[in-house]
Amino acid sequence: MSASATGLRSWLTTTDHKRIGLLYFWTAFVFFLVGGLEALVIRAQLAGPNGTLVSAEAFNQLFTMHATTMVFLALMPLTAAFFNYIVPLQIGARDVAFPRLNAFSYWVFLLGGLFMNASFLFGAAPDGGWFGYANLTSKQYSPGLNIDFWLLGLQILGIASLAAGFNFIVTILNLRAPGLKMMRLPVFTWMVLVTQFLIITAFPVITVALVLLMFDRFFGTSFYLPAGGGNPVLWQHLFWIFGHPEVYILILPAMGIVSEVLPTFSRKPLFGYTVVVYSGVLIGFMGWGVWSHHMFSVGLGPIADSFFAATTLLIAIPTGVKIFNWIATLWGGQIRFAAAMKFALGFIAMFIIGGLSGVSHAAPPADLQQTDTYYVVAHIHYVLFGGTVFGLFAGMYYWWPKMTGRLLDERLGNWHFWLTFIGMNLAFFPMHFIGLLGMPRRIYTYGPELGVSTMNLVSTIGAFLIGIAALIFVYNMWRTRRHGAVAGDDPWGGATLEWSISSPPPPHNFDVIPTVASRLPRWSATQLKAIPEGAETAAPVHVPAGSWWPLIAASSLPIMATGAIGRMLPVVLAGVAILIVGIYRWAYEPFEA
Amino acid sequence: MPRRHKRWLTTLLLSVTGCAGPFPQTTLAPKSDFGIAIDQLFTNIFWWAVAVFVVVEGLLLYAIIRFRARPGAPPPKATHGHTALEIGWTLAPAVILVFIAVPTIQTIFRTSGQAPDGAMQVEVIGHQWWWEFRYPDLGVVTANELHLPVGRPVALAMTSADVIHSYWAPGLGGKRDVILGRTSRLAFTADSIGTYYGQCAEFCGESHANMRLRVVVDSASAFDAWVAREQAGPAPIAPGSVEEKGRAVFARSACIACHTMEDVPAARAVIGPNLTHVGARSMIGSEMVENRPDHLAQWIANSAAMKPGSKMPPMVLPPEDLTALVAYLRSRQ
Numbered sequence: 001m002s003a004s005a006t007g008l009r010s011w012l013t014t015t016d017h018k019r020i021g022l023l024y025f026w027t028a029f030v031f032f033l034v035g036g037l038e039a040l041v042i043r044a045q046l047a048g049p050n051g052t053l054v055s056a057e058a059f060n061q062l063f064t065m066h067a068t069t070m071v072f073l074a075l076m077p078l079t080a081a082f083f084n085y086i087v088p089l090q091i092g093a094r095d096v097a098f099p100r101l102n103a104f105s106y107w108v109f110l111l112g113g114l115f116m117n118a119s120f121l122f123g124a125a126p127d128g129g130w131f132g133y134a135n136l137t138s139k140q141y142s143p144g145l146n147i148d149f150w151l152l153g154l155q156i157l158g159i160a161s162l163a164a165g166f167n168f169i170v171t172i173l174n175l176r177a178p179g180l181k182m183m184r185l186p187v188f189t190w191m192v193l194v195t196q197f198l199i200i201t202a203f204p205v206i207t208v209a210l211v212l213l214m215f216d217r218f219f220g221t222s223f224y225l226p227a228g229g230g231n232p233v234l235w236q237h238l239f240w241i242f243g244h245p246e247v248y249i250l251i252l253p254a255m256g257i258v259s260e261v262l263p264t265f266s267r268k269p270l271f272g273y274t275v276v277v278y279s280g281v282l283i284g285f286m287g288w289g290v291w292s293h294h295m296f297s298v299g300l301g302p303i304a305d306s307f308f309a310a311t312t313l314l315i316a317i318p319t320g321v322k323i324f325n326w327i328a329t330l331w332g333g334q335i336r337f338a339a340a341m342k343f344a345l346g347f348i349a350m351f352i353i354g355g356l357s358g359v360s361h362a363a364p365p366a367d368l369q370q371t372d373t374y375y376v377v378a379h380i381h382y383v384l385f386g387g388t389v390f391g392l393f394a395g396m397y398y399w400w401p402k403m404t405g406r407l408l409d410e411r412l413g414n415w416h417f418w419l420t421f422i423g424m425n426l427a428f429f430p431m432h433f434i435g436l437l438g439m440p441r442r443i444y445t446y447g448p449e450l451g452v453s454t455m456n457l458v459s460t461i462g463a464f465l466i467g468i469a470a471l472i473f474v475y476n477m478w479r480t481r482r483h484g485a486v487a488g489d490d491p492w493g494g495a496t497l498e499w500s501i502s503s504p505p506p507p508h509n510f511d512v513i514p515t516v517a518s519r520l521p522r523w524s525a526t527q528l529k530a531i532p533e534g535a536e537t538a539a540p541v542h543v544p545a546g547s548w549w550p551l552i553a554a555s556s557l558p559i560m561a562t563g564a565i566g567r568m569l570p571v572v573l574a575g576v577a578i579l580i581v582g583i584y585r586w587a588y589e590p591f592e593a
Numbered sequence: 594m595p596r597r598h599k600r601w602l603t604t605l606l607l608s609v610t611g612c613a614g615p616f617p618q619t620t621l622a623p624k625s626d627f628g629i630a631i632d633q634l635f636t637n638i639f640w641w642a643v644a645v646f647v648v649v650e651g652l653l654l655y656a657i658i659r660f661r662a663r664p665g666a667p668p669p670k671a672t673h674g675h676t677a678l679e680i681g682w683t684l685a686p687a688v689i690l691v692f693i694a695v696p697t698i699q700t701i702f703r704t705s706g707q708a709p710d711g712a713m714q715v716e717v718i719g720h721q722w723w724w725e726f727r728y729p730d731l732g733v734v735t736a737n738e739l740h741l742p743v744g745r746p747v748a749l750a751m752t753s754a755d756v757i758h759s760y761w762a763p764g765l766g767g768k769r770d771v772i773l774g775r776t777s778r779l780a781f782t783a784d785s786i787g788t789y790y791g792q793c794a795e796f797c798g799e800s801h802a803n804m805r806l807r808v809v810v811d812s813a814s815a816f817d818a819w820v821a822r823e824q825a826g827p828a829p830i831a832p833g834s835v836e837e838k839g840r841a842v843f844a845r846s847a848c849i850a851c852h853t854m855e856d857v858p859a860a861r862a863v864i865g866p867n868l869t870h871v872g873a874r875s876m877i878g879s880e881m882v883e884n885r886p887d888h889l890a891q892w893i894a895n896s897a898a899m900k901p902g903s904k905m906p907p908m909v910l911p912p913e914d915l916t917a918l919v920a921y922l923r924s925r926q
């Protein structure tokens with residue numbers, strides 16, 4: 001069975017990075033809509049004071065699931081969709097290093113996401129916040145299944161991220177086309193590489209934190225419980241040692257996308273490539289030394305507060321450098337305002353605001369007024385919506401023609417952009433004031449006496465505008481199936497390798513692996529050029545067959561988790577057996593079927 | 594200087610919000626040394642941020658307009674970088690950050706919760722979902738309504754009885770988490786008489802939104818009068834009155850398993866608020882509802898209907914018992 005086969009079976013067994021990329025994309029996009037719906041219910045509840053649309057209990061589940069979904073089920077996997085589809089093309093490879101491991105990552109992600117959301121069927125969606133602070137998550141204070149679903153779901157999703165992380169590191173380091181030196185890599189691929197290193201180092205930390213929580217909840221240990229000699233603050237340290245790098249895991253890929261889109265649509269190479277790459281690497285490293293800025297209100301003492309304030313402020317430098325380099329890329333260019341470019345420019349404009357409000361809570365005393373208020377909600381949404389989501393939309397408009405062979409409609413794209421842009425500023429800008437005027441976050445109700453009712457209404461209107469914009473985008477995607485303009489190999493005049501092959505690319509990507517002689521292989525001084533062919537001559541390329549074993553091995557994880565939720569040891573053991581058999585058969589499966 | 598900036602910011606706020614407040618939980622009108630120190634730091638950072646915002650967004654906007662594609666224009670020159678420029682825009686933010694970092698670290702040490710000698714000690718204990726305030730030197734225990742004298746340094750030593758909460762009364766300064774097994778501290782001196790509103794800022798479960806508090810900052814004499822009344826012991830009860838019947842109901846009900854009530858010897862429990870002077874509080878249920886007979890009756894009958902998840906179970910009492918009980922509670926001034 002070849003990778004170009006159609007039918008359900010071919011998708012279930014696929015190991016083609018492009019198909020896996022599409023699976024990631026559609027799955028994550030559906031979760032993105034789900035997380036968005038949850039946000040709209042939250043905003044509807046808060047549209048006015050003393051809202052009664054949902055109960056306190058439901059509200060707590062909604063904001064927990066909104067954040068958990070957006071971070072782990074929507075944004076990370078959407079970036080993973082682009083890693084999968086684009087990185088092998090950008091480095092001139094025929095697939096990722098471990099195609100079946102790649103399929104395994106996807107199935108684990110899908111099943112982990114379904115497991116987490118299955119909690120709604122039991123009326124027991126996670127309700128401890130996406131940060132799940134101990135000791136609220138202990139059996140004593142959260143006796144239901146809610147937290148069990150959350151912690152087991154996150155464990156499953158972590159496995160998907162880790163497997164993909166190793167896969168992409170090996171792919172980028174080893175499968176580059178001849179001549180594609182590290183400092184010739186497209187910036188997107190560079191940022192993916194940094195992100196994967198963050199993933200493989202940060203996820204083990206949350207894994208350990210969750211294992212300890214699991215022991216506390218399932219076996220009565222006291223890692224986080226003062227009564228048994230444990231410490232709830234330990235959870236906060238572990239969570240944020242993971243959680244802050246996670247912020248960069250979410251933003252660096254978007255920065256990479258923007259660094260591809262800006263040059264293409266200004267017809268100028270990225271300004272200061274080396275500095276942009278190094279600042280990305282530096283942000284990755286520095287992201288490890290700032291976690292306690294999420295914990296200033298704990299009261300860790302003036303020395304710790306000063307240290308973490310200083311490290312956090314320092315991160316503003318490489319971030320600022322990137323912004324200046326992007327603006328310098330535009331400078332003297334010929335800017336074409338395609339939808340991809342609008343979102344990339346919107347990214348810069350919004351990310352600046354998020355960065356600046358971030359500086360204000362990098363100062364611990366100021367943070368004592370701001371943390372856990374809507375001011376911080378404003379901040380994270382300027383970074384993660386104005387930043388990451390805008391970057392992802394830029395990537396979708398940019399690479400959609402490569403992935404489907406058809407262009408998204410620009411007029412609808414224009415509506416999509418402006419409604420999103422206006423909607424997000426209406427939704428999130430007032431939150432700065434709402435927070436400074438004293439409204440805490442994660443409250444299902446507030447009184448009219450706070451004086452923030454009007455601003456909350458404006459925010460809700462903005463959120464619904466974003467919702468309408470998202471519908472327009474969905475329609476735009478749907479439309480391209482029949483009505484989208486045919487893209488050709490290179491609709492934008494891009495500089496990188498993915499634009500040298502057909503859209504969508506053939507199963508083996510490159511008939512002949514290209515040889516790369518510069519950072520912008522398709523751009524010469526004045527015009528686009530063909531990629532010089534390598535020494536190898538075109539020969540029939542063998543595409544490996546698909547495999548069932550990644551899916552089978554992946555299915556063992558939700559089975560184990562279900563057994564754990566139901567306290568059914570035999571089910572857990574059955575899951576273990578499936579995993580062992582799955583991996584064994586996978587390991588000994590002949591590569592050619 | 595900062596004062597003038599402040600007025601500017603408030604005006605901006607009011608025009609944006611289209612309403613005139615009074616914003617009882619605003620962080621922008623602090624009335625304590627702690628709050629003012631934070632506010633000055635924030636104002637400083639705010640203006641740096643405004644300046645950077647204007648410059649960078651301005652450059653971006655200029656580039657977008659100035660360098661938009663024009664038909665027939667020659668292809669742009671391919672510049673790959675410019676070392677001097679790049680060093681420049683690395684140093685510029687670094688310099689600004691020094692101007693932010695120095696006052697930040699100074700303020701950290703000034704606001705680290707160290708109270709001067711002779712400060713009034715108050716213990717704050719967070720409970721799901723209400724606040725307990727103890728004055729160890731005065732022998733006073735109360736709930737949800739913190740009374741403080743104006744102009745006198747106060748030291749809060751805070752902890753939790755269960756999950757993590759965060760004590761926050763924005764008008765008097767920043768918040769601090771309260772954590773089981775740990776003591777966290779805040780220190781400040783309130784500079785104006787008034788009532789300040791606040792609420793728990795750390796998500797702490799179902800009724801996190803309803804874990805509110807108020808701080809009543811009084812003149813020294815009014816504060817002393819409040820202390821004298823709290824110390825005076827339970828208000829006397831006339832024999833044969835409805836209050837006396839209410840006390841009997843209280844004494845034989847489950848109330849005593851959770852509450853302290855000084856004139857009911859069996860009631861020394863500390864699961865719920867101390868009720869010895871409950872009649873003197875203006876609100877019940879941590880600012881949920883006004884302290885009125887009908888509200889008290891509803892609260893006792895089913896507090897979770899007012900406050901989702903409330904840890905006080907519904908108390909089923911015959912109507913005449915309930916009425917007597919409410920009268921008794923009202924008389925606990």
Ligand SMILES: [Cu+2]
Nearest residue numbers: 244247291294
């Ligand atoms: Cu952080």
Ligand SMILES: [Cu+2]
Nearest residue numbers: 793795797801
């Ligand atoms: Cu709370």
